[in-house]
Amino acid sequence: MTKPVIELKNVSYRYPDGTAALTDCSLALVRGSRTAVLGSNGAGKTTLFLHLNGLLHPAQGKLLFDSAPFDYSRAGLRSLRSKVGLVFQNPDSQLFSACVREDVSFGPMNMGLAETIVRQRVEDALEAVDLLDSADKPVHNLSYGQKKRVCIAGVLAMQPELLLLDEPMAGLDTSMQEHLTGILDELHSAGMTIIIATHDLDFVYSWADEAVVLQQGRLLAGGSPTEVFGRADVQHELGGEPFVAEIARSLSLLGIDLRDKEYIPRSTRDLLKALSMHSTKQEKCI
Amino acid sequence: MLTEQSAYTNRWRQVSPVAKGCFACSGIVAACAAGSPRAALLAALIISTVTIVGAGIPTIRYLRVAAPALTFLLASALSLLVSLDFDCTTGGMPFHLAKSEFPRVAAACSRSLACLAALLFLALTTPLSDTISLLRRCKVPDTLLDLMTLCYRTLFVLSEAVHETMVAQSARLGYATARLSIRSLGGLTANLTVQIWQRSQALHLAAEARGNDGTLRFLENRYDNSWQHAIIAAAAGVLLILFVVIL
Numbered sequence: 402m403t404k405p406v407i408e409l410k411n412v413s414y415r416y417p418d419g420t421a422a423l424t425d426c427s428l429a430l431v432r433g434s435r436t437a438v439l440g441s442n443g444a445g446k447t448t449l450f451l452h453l454n455g456l457l458h459p460a461q462g463k464l465l466f467d468s469a470p471f472d473y474s475r476a477g478l479r480s481l482r483s484k485v486g487l488v489f490q491n492p493d494s495q496l497f498s499a500c501v502r503e504d505v506s507f508g509p510m511n512m513g514l515a516e517t518i519v520r521q522r523v524e525d526a527l528e529a530v531d532l533l534d535s536a537d538k539p540v541h542n543l544s545y546g547q548k549k550r551v552c553i554a555g556v557l558a559m560q561p562e563l564l565l566l567d568e569p570m571a572g573l574d575t576s577m578q579e580h581l582t583g584i585l586d587e588l589h590s591a592g593m594t595i596i597i598a599t600h601d602l603d604f605v606y607s608w609a610d611e612a613v614v615l616q617q618g619r620l621l622a623g624g625s626p627t628e629v630f631g632r633a634d635v636q637h638e639l640g641g642e643p644f645v646a647e648i649a650r651s652l653s654l655l656g657i658d659l660r661d662k663e664y665i666p667r668s669t670r671d672l673l674k675a676l677s678m679h680s681t682k683q684e685k686c687i
Numbered sequence: 688m689l690t691e692q693s694a695y696t697n698r699w700r701q702v703s704p705v706a707k708g709c710f711a712c713s714g715i716v717a718a719c720a721a722g723s724p725r726a727a728l729l730a731a732l733i734i735s736t737v738t739i740v741g742a743g744i745p746t747i748r749y750l751r752v753a754a755p756a757l758t759f760l761l762a763s764a765l766s767l768l769v770s771l772d773f774d775c776t777t778g779g780m781p782f783h784l785a786k787s788e789f790p791r792v793a794a795a796c797s798r799s800l801a802c803l804a805a806l807l808f809l810a811l812t813t814p815l816s817d818t819i820s821l822l823r824r825c826k827v828p829d830t831l832l833d834l835m836t837l838c839y840r841t842l843f844v845l846s847e848a849v850h851e852t853m854v855a856q857s858a859r860l861g862y863a864t865a866r867l868s869i870r871s872l873g874g875l876t877a878n879l880t881v882q883i884w885q886r887s888q889a890l891h892l893a894a895e896a897r898g899n900d901g902t903l904r905f906l907e908n909r910y911d912n913s914w915q916h917a918i919i920a921a922a923a924g925v926l927l928i929l930f931v932v933i934l
């Protein structure tokens with residue numbers, strides 16, 4: 402078992418108005434993994450992310466980075482936030498500068514890096530999200546999807562080890578979502594640990610290594626997506642299961658078992674492939 | 688928003704803001720140094736021609752941007768020139784043209800025009816983010832510049848919020864009658880107040896998340912041939928000043 406990069410141990414948090422947003426949450430994330438955090442609106446996903454970035458202090462319990470407890474001193478937070486990048490849900494509330502390139506430079510400038518390094522990182526980050534063309538445009542003339550990518554670039558330019566994305570797919574059209582998935586795949590293959598809060602069950606099923614389900618601030622389930630989505634209480638809480646999982650189950654009831662030893666199709670493409678393999682196998686038998 | 692568009696698309700977008708700032712300042716100095724209204728008017732004409740021809744701002748757009756300021760100038764000139772005469776015993780027009788005021792009004796107007804032209808030159812050719820980084824180099828206090836940055840950005844965010852709220856209100860007949868309009872405007876104001884508060888909270892959080900602990904620092908745009916451009920602009924500025932002084 403690899404050592405977790407970031408850990409929550411029995412974390413509880415209450416907002417000043419008394420809302421219990423997190424209750425006794427424990428969680429460990431492995432370096433380089435892809436984790437999805439699921440839960441209905443108000444389940445505590447954003448609150449969880451604010452904790453991971455050190456923006457909120459847990460009322461009870463503690464958080465660990467590389468097995469060391471979070472250091473909430475000024476310097477400690479600075480170093481934590483340069484390692485844990487957080488992209489908020491609403492792009493308009495996190496873009497400061499009117500100019501794309503300037504805004505992306507905000508994080509690395511805060512880290513106190515030399516100008517040449519900042520410049521390089523900004524270009525790299527803009528290239529990673531495919532926004533070099535719009536680098537000199539004013540932010541308010543960009544589309545929603547482009548603004549979202551500026552936000553991601555702004556965090557990537559800090560070169561964090563962990564990337565937290567709060568509902569990145571919300572409000573994006575299908576092609577933008579695919580584009581973003583592509584960016585995420587590249588980041589993952591570059592070794593980044595990625596955590597995403599989302600409502601998109603199909604995306605989670607095909608993308609994530611780990612799925613975590615929150616229910617009113619409590620951890621309902623955690624584990625591999627197949628395992629988590631197989632649970633009845635999770636299906637009840639999320640109001641269903643991924644399309645592919647549902648189809649595969651219906652097919653198996655009809656006697657078509659697509660599961661091949663360890664292999665379970667997790668995306669539509671995999672499902673179709675498994676189906677065609679299954680039919681060729683059947684033909685051979687006949 | 689027209690200013691904004693021009694600032695990002697004009698022909699001199701890639702010219703260093705130092706050069707543009709230099710020229711605009713010279714314009715203002717020239718306006719103050721001008722010996723006669725004629726000289727100041729000429730300065731205004733030269734600067735606006737430079738803006739329209741040099742930076743390639745369409746004349747119509749230039750006039751539209753200048754229009755509010757011009758209207759204001761016209762109104763104030765008229766109010767200086769024309770005085771109402773309520774003493775009706777003399778009969779005739781109740782208006783009274785103050786002829787003796789004419790030279791003073793002419794001087795004030797022509798100077799204002801030249802200053803306006805100089806400011807418009809800067810506003811129409813330089814994006815505000817460049818202007819702010821220029822001011823930063825001129826050692827303007829950080830707090831002031833941070834305020835400018837945030838106000839500028841918030842302007843667009845809020846104008847969008849206002850627009851969206853108003854559309855939503857209209858869709859439910861919020862502005863169908865005068866009575867309803869007043870009600871809806873009240874609702875809009877209340878709603879905006881809350882939104883401003885929430886957004887400022889969110890911005891603060893987002894700044895912290897990206898490791899900020901005070902002043903907003905950004906990378907400055909880099910410009911090629913910055914020095915050459917600045918020297919040319921300074922030379923042009925000096926010429927302009929000499930020209931209006933001699934004239």
Ligand SMILES: Nc1ncnc2c1ncn2[C@@H]1O[C@H](COP(=O)(O)OP(=O)(O)O)[C@@H](O)[C@H]1O
Binds near residue numbers: 416418420421446449
């Ligand atoms: N600033 C706040 N003050 C008070 N309560 C809050 C605040 N932010 C969130 N909450 C409450 O905390 C709970 C969890 O919210 P959140 O973490 O935003 O959920 P999610 O991101 O999963 O939708 C909700 O009940 C929400 O109403």
Ligand SMILES: [Mg+2]
Binds near residue numbers: 490567
């Ligand atoms: Mg949320």
